[in-house]
Amino acid sequence: MTRRLILLLPLIGFLVLAVFLYQGLSLNPFHRDSALMARDFPAFNKETLKDPEQRVDESLFLGQVTLVNVWGEWCPECKREMPQLLDLADRGIRLVGISYKDTREKGMGFLQDFGDPFEVNIFDPEGDLSFELGVYGAPETFLVDRDGIIRYHHTGYISPEDIRKHILPEVGKWQ
Amino acid sequence: MSIQMIPEIGHFALVIALLLAVAQTVMPLAGATLRRPLLMAYARPMASGQFLFVAIAYAALTASYMLDDFSVANVANNSNSMLPWYYKFSAVWGNHEGSVLLWSLMLAGWGFFAARYSRELPRDMVARVIGVLGAVCVGFLLFILVTSNPFERLLPHVPQDGADLNPLLQDIGLILHPPMLYMGYVGFSVVFAFAIAALLGGRLDAAWARWARPWTNLAWAFLTIGIALGSWWAYYELGWGGWWFWDPVENASLLPWLTGTALMHSLAVTEKRGSFKSWTLLLAITTFSLSLLGTFLVRSGVLTSVHAFANDPSRGFFILVLLGITVGMSLLIFALRAPRVSHKTSFNWLSRDALLLINNIMLVIITVTVLMGTVYPLLLDALNLGKISVGPPYFNALFVPLTVIMCIFMGLGPIARWKQTEVRSLVKRLWLAGVAALVIGITMPFVIGPEWNAWVAIGLVTAMWIVLPMFRDIFEKTRHASTRIAGLKKLSLAYWGMQLGHLGVAVTIIGVAVVSNYNIERNVRMGVGDSAQVAGYTFTMTELTSRRGANFLADRAVIEVQRDGSRRSFTMNPEKRLYIARGMPMTQVALRPGLFRDLYVAMGEDLGDNTWAMRVQYKPFVRWLWLGGLLMAGGGILAVADRRYRRLATSEDPETAPGPAPAKEATA
Numbered sequence: 117m118t119r120r121l122i123l124l125l126p127l128i129g130f131l132v133l134a135v136f137l138y139q140g141l142s143l144n145p146f147h148r149d150s151a152l153m154a155r156d157f158p159a160f161n162k163e164t165l166k167d168p169e170q171r172v173d174e175s176l177f178l179g180q181v182t183l184v185n186v187w188g189e190w191c192p193e194c195k196r197e198m199p200q201l202l203d204l205a206d207r208g209i210r211l212v213g214i215s216y217k218d219t220r221e222k223g224m225g226f227l228q229d230f231g232d233p234f235e236v237n238i239f240d241p242e243g244d245l246s247f248e249l250g251v252y253g254a255p256e257t258f259l260v261d262r263d264g265i266i267r268y269h270h271t272g273y274i275s276p277e278d279i280r281k282h283i284l285p286e287v288g289k290w291q
Numbered sequence: 292m293s294i295q296m297i298p299e300i301g302h303f304a305l306v307i308a309l310l311l312a313v314a315q316t317v318m319p320l321a322g323a324t325l326r327r328p329l330l331m332a333y334a335r336p337m338a339s340g341q342f343l344f345v346a347i348a349y350a351a352l353t354a355s356y357m358l359d360d361f362s363v364a365n366v367a368n369n370s371n372s373m374l375p376w377y378y379k380f381s382a383v384w385g386n387h388e389g390s391v392l393l394w395s396l397m398l399a400g401w402g403f404f405a406a407r408y409s410r411e412l413p414r415d416m417v418a419r420v421i422g423v424l425g426a427v428c429v430g431f432l433l434f435i436l437v438t439s440n441p442f443e444r445l446l447p448h449v450p451q452d453g454a455d456l457n458p459l460l461q462d463i464g465l466i467l468h469p470p471m472l473y474m475g476y477v478g479f480s481v482v483f484a485f486a487i488a489a490l491l492g493g494r495l496d497a498a499w500a501r502w503a504r505p506w507t508n509l510a511w512a513f514l515t516i517g518i519a520l521g522s523w524w525a526y527y528e529l530g531w532g533g534w535w536f537w538d539p540v541e542n543a544s545l546l547p548w549l550t551g552t553a554l555m556h557s558l559a560v561t562e563k564r565g566s567f568k569s570w571t572l573l574l575a576i577t578t579f580s581l582s583l584l585g586t587f588l589v590r591s592g593v594l595t596s597v598h599a600f601a602n603d604p605s606r607g608f609f610i611l612v613l614l615g616i617t618v619g620m621s622l623l624i625f626a627l628r629a630p631r632v633s634h635k636t637s638f639n640w641l642s643r644d645a646l647l648l649i650n651n652i653m654l655v656i657i658t659v660t661v662l663m664g665t666v667y668p669l670l671l672d673a674l675n676l677g678k679i680s681v682g683p684p685y686f687n688a689l690f691v692p693l694t695v696i697m698c699i700f701m702g703l704g705p706i707a708r709w710k711q712t713e714v715r716s717l718v719k720r721l722w723l724a725g726v727a728a729l730v731i732g733i734t735m736p737f738v739i740g741p742e743w744n745a746w747v748a749i750g751l752v753t754a755m756w757i758v759l760p761m762f763r764d765i766f767e768k769t770r771h772a773s774t775r776i777a778g779l780k781k782l783s784l785a786y787w788g789m790q791l792g793h794l795g796v797a798v799t800i801i802g803v804a805v806v807s808n809y810n811i812e813r814n815v816r817m818g819v820g821d822s823a824q825v826a827g828y829t830f831t832m833t834e835l836t837s838r839r840g841a842n843f844l845a846d847r848a849v850i851e852v853q854r855d856g857s858r859r860s861f862t863m864n865p866e867k868r869l870y871i872a873r874g875m876p877m878t879q880v881a882l883r884p885g886l887f888r889d890l891y892v893a894m895g896e897d898l899g900d901n902t903w904a905m906r907v908q909y910k911p912f913v914r915w916l917w918l919g920g921l922l923m924a925g926g927g928i929l930a931v932a933d934r935r936y937r938r939l940a941t942s943e944d945p946e947t948a949p950g951p952a953p954a955k956e957a958t959a
Contacts, residue, residue: 123629126573127622130580133666134615137587140669141607156814159904160896173898244876248895 157184157264158248165215165223165237172238176212177264181291183283184258185234186214186251189222193273194255198230200274205233209287213237216246216254257283261290298363301351302442308344308399309432311337315402315425319418323492331418335406338421341428342403349396352441353383362449365389365441371455371872373842381466382456387590387606388441390469394586395431397470397477402428405481405506412502419488420481427480430613438606455842455872464524468517472544475514476582479547481506482554483579483621486572490624495632500562500571505931507558507575508788511551512927518544519920527880532812532891532908534916537686542665543585546658550578553654555927556647564644564709566636569629570651576625580618581658587614588665639711646704653697660689695753698800702728702756705789706764724763728755739887739911740809750804754797761790785933792926799919805912812909814895817848818902826909827855828890833862835901843868843877848903850881850892865905867894889913 161173176182185201187194205211213234215223218241227237240246249258259268268286270278315337322330352365356379361367369386370379383389402424409417435441485503489495521544526534535541554574560567587610638644664685706720732752736743768786769778815823822831834849845866853860866879883890888911895904 119630120626123569123626126577127619127626130618130622134611134619136666136670137611137614141611155812158895159814159816159898161898171899242876245896247876 153266153269155266157258157260157266158245160238160245160248162245163239165213165220165227165239168220168239172236174264176236177260177262179262180210181262181287182210182212182260183287184212184214184260186216186246186249186254186256186258187226188216188218188254189226195226195230197255197274198233200276200279201233202231203276204279204283207284210235214240214246214249216240216251217243259283259286259290294358294360295362297351297354297358297360298442298444301348301355302440304344304347304351305432305436305442308341308348308395309429309436311341311344312399312425312428312432315341316422316429318422319425320422320491323415323418323422326415328414331414334418334421337425338399338402338406341425342399345392345396345399345432349383349392352389352392353380355442356380356383359453361451361453362444362446363441364443364445367445367450367453369453369456371453371842373872374453374456374461375841377466378456378461382460384469385456385460385465388435388439390473391431391435391439391590392441393470394473394477395428395435397473398424398428398431398480401477401481405484409502415492416488416494416499419491420484423484423487424480427484427617430617434606434609434613438609452872455870458843458868458870458875458877459528461870462524462528464520464528468520468524470517471513471520472517475510475512475517475551476544476547476585478506478510478513479551479575479579479582481510482575486575487621487624489632490572490628493628493631495561495568495572497562497565500558501936503575504555504558504562505936507551507555508927508931511548511555512924512931514544514548514551515920515924515927518548519917519924522920523917526913527882532810532880532893532906532910534806534913537664537683539665540585540589542661543581543588546662546665547578547581547585549654549658549661550574550581553651553658554578557651560644560647564636564638566638566644567648567651568632569625572625572629572632574651576618576621580614580621581662583610583614583617587611638709641707641714641717642711643704643707643709646700646707649700650697650704653693653700657690657693657697660693661686664689694800695749698753698757698796701793701796702760705793706760720763720767721760724759725756728752728759731755739805744808747804747808750800754800754804757793757797757800761793765790783933783935785930785935788926788928788930788933790926791929792923795919795922795924795926797919798915798922802912802915802917802919806910806916809911810908810913813907815905815907816898816902817905818900821902823905823907825907826888828909829853829855830863830892830905830907832905835903840868842872843870845869845879846894846897846903848892848894848905850905852883852890863890863892865892865894867897867903884914886914887912 157174157177159174161171164170164172177184183204185197187197201211211234213236215237218226220239223237223239227234238245243251249256255273257270257274258266261267267290268282270282274283314333318330318333318337322328322333352363354360355363355366356370357376359366359370359372359379361370365386365388369389370382374382384393402421405424406417406421409420412420482503485499485506489499518541521541522534525536526532554571557567557571557574561571587607590606590610636644702724703717703721707717729752732750732755733748735751736747740747765779765782768782769775772778772781811826813823813825815821817823817832819832819835822829824830829852831851831853832848833851836847836849838845838847845868847864847866850863850865851860852863861883863881863883865881868877868879869875870877878893878895881892888909891906891908891910893906893908895906898904
């Protein structure tokens with residue numbers, strides 16, 4: 117009898133897994149870690165969102181711990197995320213945005229409507245800088261340390277809980 | 292017949308194939324149960340017919356691609372009139388619908404060959420094997436016809452041109468990687484069918500194991516090549532220089548490989564010693580189930596990755612149902628019937644049997660850790676415990692030490708004898724190899740690296756510990772022959788296959804250890820005339836040009852590379868391409884491959900003023916990763932070619948000689 121039960125174990129294990137897979141079908145997919153973890157922020161030279169005349173490059177990140185947030189006007193999760201980003205800016209954390217696959221007007225409109233926690237926004241209409249970063253979609257957030265090295269990667273929406281649990285400890289670690 | 296009809300013919304052929312597959316399932320399985328030879332005789336013709344009609348459907352889709360028939364949605368979305376012909380040919384499987392069709396073609400193909408090369412098997416066994424394979428085909432053909440029809444038309448508004456193939460997939464790697472991988476995945480369906488047939492028939496003897504082994508080895512060899520190709524492709528095509536990302540889909544291919552490896556070894560014990568029977572059956576079922584799980588993960592959208600196809604929840608649900616029926620039924624049959632085939636034998640705790648058991652346990656533990664890491668985020672999410680990401684740190688922290696432990700036993704296994712091995716003789720034959728492995732492994736990092744590194748040393752000791760006892764064993768086996776050469780010739784192909792496979796593992800381990808720890812990477816800003824120094828090489832940009840390819844525009848850098856202290860120099864040409872139809876930028880890496888090091892230059896961002904962000908890397912021993920994979924696959928194929936499988940198969944009819952077949956002299 118016990119042998120019978122042991123032989124049933126694989127079936128039971130599989131059924132449990134199948135239940136989870138079924139639930140997984142209705143959940144948001146999950147992103148993996150950036151391939152650029154612990155590496156230099158990719159070199160770039162881009163216009164800022166506000167001013168086509170002003171250009172920024174990777175030296176932007178030297179000397180200060182920075183949260184880099186990839187966002188787009190077309191992305192509803194980014195709108196939900198804004199209050200948390202404003203909260204982070206209030207705490208004195210430096211934020212830099214990457215305006216991902218947007219036009220200037222839409223990007224500026226977004227900041228007017230939902231607030232602007234960013235010191236500066238890098239304009240990335242083709243998404244090629246974001247491609248270099250390994251971004252799959254918005255929002256995604258990278259923590260860059262004072263030497264310009266990527267230290268932490270958050271995919272998807274940042275909840276108030278994420279700030280307390282992940283973002284603040286990570287920022288503290290590298291500051 | 293006009294071009295416009297081709298897709299309809301393909302679609303119709305798929306429907307016929309489905310009907311034939313239903314017949315291939317129902318008739319032989321019913322015949323085997325009711326002992327009706329006439330019904331069982333349906334097996335072979337139905338399997339052949341089904342293969343033929345799936346092949347017609349596949350050829351029809353390929354023809355639509357080659358002839359640029361953009362009225363077919365699949366062609367319009369994934370091809371373009373400017374695409375070179377070989378990419379049109381491979382674009383067929385560069386998308387969800389086409390790749391499932393390729394899956395089905397291969398499944399039908401394996402079924403066809405299993406039917407063809409099983410003349411000497413008992414009739415009811417053949418009927419059951421082919422019936423089970425037919426059932427799997429029914430599932431996949433239904434999946435195609437219901438949710439993923441590749442022949443869907445865009446009528447009457449036919450697009451002028453196609454959207455082009457994703458530039459990432461326009462590469463020799465895509466031509467080769469998926470077919471090899473699928474051949475491996477699907478190939479395990481044969482041993483799966485053998486396992487279910489054995490459970491249904493209640494008969495599992497040495498002849499059965501001998502039949503299942505070549506099919507398993509072959510599928511495993513394909514899967515090994517497929518995984519190695521995938522890793523190689525990621526290395527030069529994704530532009531990051533990584534070769535394994537622990538991406539869910541990579542893991543999905545690694546899982547059946549791990550259990551497949553365990554299965555090969557367990558089958559050896561079942562054949563030689565008649566033990567581990569239930570275990571072998573369970574592994575056969577698990578391996579194919581994991582292949583199916585991999586398909587589910589890629590196509591359902593529950594996990595995202597570079598590999599994921601455009602997702603549709605209805606597809607995910609369908610595959611889950613398919614997975615549930617196939618795996619659930621198999622495991623239920625296993626639970627109910629396994630006691631009938633089990634057979635007890637005794638062996639000592641120091642014997643090849645025991646060492647193979649440990650190998651199996653280790654492989655299963657590794658499989659479970661990788662599986663957990665892959666689905667853990669999903670489990671947490673489903674339980675509402677938040678979203679987490681399991682990254683390379685988790686996998687490396689578990690996979691590396693577990694592999695090292697397994698390799699310790701791997702050095703012992705081939706030397707040990709079946710049933711019982713004397714400790715003294717084992718020590719006598721191994722102490723020298725052990726000492727030599729330690730000495731070589733600890734000293735070599737000084738020679739190949741900039742500084743001594745403990746991980747490299749561990750890797751090298753492990754690799755040597757696998758290889759040196761092997762040499763010693765070959766030396767011993769040929770000692771009594773008249774000449775060494777004669778002795779080497781007398782060793783069976785299966786034995787050489789095992790040795791080659793193990794050598795491959797050692798070579799891969801060396802590659803992994805060295806490249807992971809001695810890899811040098813620099814990101815530099817370069818304009819014409821600028822140079823950078825990496826690992827004793829000077830990289831100088833001499834020119835920036837642009838060129839036009841068949842369907843892309845490219846910025847191209849000419850980099851002159853000179854090794855310090857050497858006069859000779861060579862050039863490398865990395866490119867940044869813009870694929871016109873999709874407007875998608877792509878990095879074309881410049882590689883200077885070598886057995887002991889690769890030089891790797893990739894163009895990043897255009898920084899303006901004719902300067903570019905360049906990624907320069909020095910990758911020692913990276914080729915060994917894939918070389919090891921090829922050796923492993925070679926070992927698997929060599930073992931299939933062993934005479935034993937053909938000779939004994941014809942001389943022994945298990946129906947006239949019931950009971951366990953006499954165990955052959957243990958050489959492999």
